[in-house]
Amino acid sequence: MKRFFIPLLVTVMFSLSSQAQQIHRCYTDQILEQLSIQNPDEFKAIKAERAKILQYNQQFSNASNKVAQYRIPVVFHVLHAGEAVGLGSNLDSMQLYSQIQVLNEDFNRFNPDSGNTPNVFKSIAGSMDIEFIMAAVDPNGNPTSGITRHNYGQISNTGTIDNSIKPATTWDANLYFNIWIADMDNGILGYATLPGTNPNRDGVVLDYRYVGSSTTNNFPGASPYNRGRTGTHEVGHYLGLLHTFQGGCSGNNASNCGFQGDDICDTPPTFSANYGCITGTNQNTCTEVPNDNPDMPMNYMDYVNDACMNLFTDGQVDLMESTLNTSRAGLLTSPGIQEVFTFEGQIIDKNTGLGVDAAKVIFITDDYEIELEANSGGYFTSNAFIEANYNIYAGKWGYMTENYATNQLIDKNTPNIIISIEDGIYYDDFIMDFGWSVSGNATAGIWERGVPVEATFNGDVTQPNFDIASDFGQKSWVTGNTAGNAGANDVDDGTMILFSPVFDLSGMNAPVLSYARWFYNGGGNGTPPPALDDELTIRITNGTDNVVLEIVDADELNTNQWKDRSFNLNDYLAPTDNMRLYVETSDFAIAGHIVDAAFDGFKVEDSDPTAIEQTEIINGLRIYPNPSSGYFHIDIATIKDVRSLEIYSVTGQLIYSESNLSKGLNKIDVSELEAGMYIVKVNAAKKVFQDNLILH
Template sequence: MFFFAHWSYAQTDRCGAVNHHRDDHRMAPVQGFESWMLEKQRVLAEQFPQRNAADPMEIPVVFHIIHNGEAIGSGKNISDEQILSQLEVLNEDFQRQNEDAINTRQQFLSVAADFGIKFVMAKQDPEGNATNGITRTQTDITSFGINSSAQTALKSLSYWNSEDYLNIWVANLSGQLLGYASWPETDIPGPGAPSAPTEDGVVIDFTVCGSNAKGNFPTIDPTYNLGRTLSHEIGHFFGLLHIWGDGGCGVDDFCGDTPDQSSQTTTSCDQLQDNPPFSCETLDQYENFMDYTPDACMNMFTADQKSRVEVVLEFSPRRASLLSSPGLVEPNFEDNAIRLVAIPSPKSVSCAAAMPLVLEVRNVGTNEVNSMMVELTFGEYEAQNTIENLKLAPGENKILSTTLLGLPEGEKELTAIVTRVNNEDNDAIVVGRLKKTILVDQSEAEMPFYTAFNSASIVSEGWIPFPENSNNQWEGGQTTDQEWAALLRSGSTMVNHLISPLILLSETDSLTITFETQRTVSGTSETDLNLWISNDCGASETLIYSANSSDLKPSEEHKKWVRHYVDISPFQEQEVRLDFACANPNGGTLYLREFRIFEKGKHQLKAELEESIILDPQKDDILPRFVLSTSGSLPIQYALVYELEEEGPIYLKLMAMDGRLLQQYQKQNTLQGSIPIDLNNLASGYYLLEINSLKGRTVKRLFQP
């Protein structure tokens, strides 16, 4: 991986982008990403051989200020003036209008580039209201690290749709970390997916936001005091690598006009001017914004870096959409304007060949809306749909069922755009765009249905984790005891779904789901697991079971798994899909295994062992009666029924076949009675039951169906 490096200047971690992507487990492989980049650069050159636009491309930004209750302008709650000074720095650096551009050395003047990008404070928020592009959120959390749970905790405090806004979170970062950024989204297949949409953006420490060259801001760090940390991190956001390639002379940043460099540059500006670094047989380009020099030493991007950014802004979905964001438009819309709020149907995962398209719309104009035209694309499907007789008053929301969509199998993006309102072109067209990724899966399973989740690939067992690009999706893994299960790690406030294949249920009035859970404890956040069922290919779902944090973790130390039972008899003879839905913000890891659906009648069990158990053959002493019984229906209940010849203790141990102790029971000063044995939280298979009394010891083998 080309990003993975760690650097310090005066004990400061200038950039955490590398560790951010390592922790996120989502960095695209080098070869895959660079192949994508080369191909898109070729396409771009063919389509637009002359790309010298007169006007810069505008990117709407929102600064999310995360503080602990300080007054505006003090501590972490930095002032509007400090934020605007940072915006000014960005526009100067990305358009090469920075005053210190005159410090670019002669050797690199010919490759210094104006990116033609202008950053604009968002003019309207996601709801269509006027905004200055700044949010302020108070929290009790005093600092944020770079691991996945810390990232989620930070970004869930305040977030705007990353397709429409460049989210910049300004907070107190733990340790000496100054910032990190998300990598751009591509269409590379396989594991190289980007961060989840809800976590896409840039994070910087509050002490490096803004420039002391543009005002007196006491909280700004004395070394990183010109706003270049954000210029550097936004470079990563647009697909730029560190100039030394995060390696030695043999590692590239894939820009021909940035000379190979042995490592990051960490010395002061005075030292650099007196003794310019020379490595890899070339002069180091330490003034590049993607190096690690102090802010005062940085002053340029290059033409090849610009070429990479142009590709990302043209072909990376969540970067390209920024250029037509509603955040760029003042909220004083035309008389006739409609905002698309949501696409409730189709659901994100569907199995139907055709599903109704349901839109939630809002009248954000000043006139009553009676008709609108929506253009739809879904894979190869394209259509125009006119909806009439709306009678939608200004400011009013409405749910509209518009048309029947044909859904070919596979994962595709559904796009809806409002093009006409009240028979007039929608001049504020940007308010009418909405996208949604939909997976159509029609694979089917029959009864009896069983999944052990005993491998790293839960998809191979017919289950679908969704959303696929979630920062913390369901996956296959092992517990601390090396037992396989489906698991959801701590760290995501997003609801993550684990969806079964279609299952054709049996014709019986007695159907039961069982599954087992285990939960490691971390933090204090609650974790709720909900099980939904759909019999209409996901158009609607019914909640059939819910378990909270205490339900998911065994209450007794000798138990490792909790078994859950859900009656689904009302759905007999129906084709259903099951959906485990869970958000796990800071609740340790949740494990799920041994999912099965069966007819209860087939599992009624009467297991009696009417036999004498010889405790000591030499003395011919016996334990007269040993009976294992069940209730005949779920849950199965076993009990040891005993009679002793003389009063005394009796001890029971339930063990795995390899001798591991699973449960133990004892009674003192007893003559007869029964001891319950709980096998319901154990997987199907054989177990050993060891019985000890004053007369001796015996071991019996048990079978759990």
């Protein structure tokens, strides 16, 4: 490829005498010119990427390589100055949808003005079979409108957008097509990045005045650029197209048209950009051999008014498809284009069959996780579920985590699921967030829940790159969970404390606590290094007594590996309903020691299961009046450890729930319930009391 970009000031900048401000119809070439000076390596990478696209394009087979339809997930990043949505640059969703409509019309040649294409060009007018859609799922697997909004004030400097705003707001450019909307107030209508650009800056920028079409929703765009064709033009660049006037009259014969000018043979070379409105075929600024054609100013990659543009060519479509099959291929498998659907289920107690309030369920793939929390009836719902194969786990603090399914396909036809979990066991492998907390005064090395990543010091592994094998998932708690040199984020100059939620062991006969821990202490400043004096301390409290279970220090060999530990808690303190576990790691001195720790596989269960009462269903409650109308009284004075009162329909649907109950007589308002029969349940420790209630 002899020529990539041309002297820019000659062909790209222009001033309209009717406008006081200089208008830059497209600023893409200037951005590239700046890049060639400021970052020549990236500029070379863009040229190299284009060479790959052109090579692919030469081998492209329309019959064998086209996909049925290209679907592109778009995210609009609306940059505003605090205006309300719909005012100024803070465009409302309808105007953004209008731009999507324009793109889909123009790229598929559904545009209403396609009939204006001169007859000489109609046979080569291209249709791409592409659909631009608003991203439905964000990079974290959450539902999205495909619109983000950021208050950055008025922006007139493209450098600020490219170097500061884009990196702070972009979604993964390999998976999403990022479009920024801004009030640039400097005459720039828009600009784009070509394939091969740094992903932190990759995408299209449009001035808000030129977004969407005034013909579809009467948006007050700035005439004559009010039909959304600035977006069409810049998206063409994003998909690999150059200006039709790129290189002037170079590439004017069959032997060089594929690698000179705009690198496309069915777009006639044009000496310079065209402005205003040129609709006919009388203009011919370059001579082609062997077949000479008039200029094509109505091509979307020229500079005429929006109303006077109406086509891409077949050759341009082929090049854009080649881009999508190479440099932009990640867009075609983005989670943003996946169909989303509503998926529901319930988490129930294995013994009682009742829904478990605030239980959690997590759906895990190789790429993302979806964690949901159940309501008071144990029901969970996601309105933006994605078809995939999932590993599914459910649990709650005070319950055993259940591995419901492994590699199970869930799609829009999958029926609701019911997951049973077992009460009476405190278990946490940290696959879900059950509410552990962190405190401390160290300057670095905070406890983090996540997939551990390896850190090293002088060849020693100070931090694991895996969790324990005996639990679910891959997460654990790790201090300063950062890969690389341990000294960059280990515990420094203080203590970091990880502590559990409160757990109730008052009903256990012989509770046994087990967990796995990791600790590393090494290094130090000075010759020889000062003695190792840092520790990992694990202690437990019952609300009154505070007992140290173990202190791990350098005297213990091979601590930098997962070590399983187990304790009969009756040997240390009296179990109560107010237990907590504390995991403290400390860097005591300023001697520069490396301190890293990890914790996983927490579990407390009764070592004498025969002493655990099974949940007992007891019929009969003191309810009056019954039948009743509007309200009833219920006496629970003789029921110990009452947790909640629930009212169910005869079909098993939870209608009412109350956990704030007095120890004696309670008045329950049921005035909003319809007449009929209901089931009243009082949930207590290992017992459920129930009776029928009739409402008039």
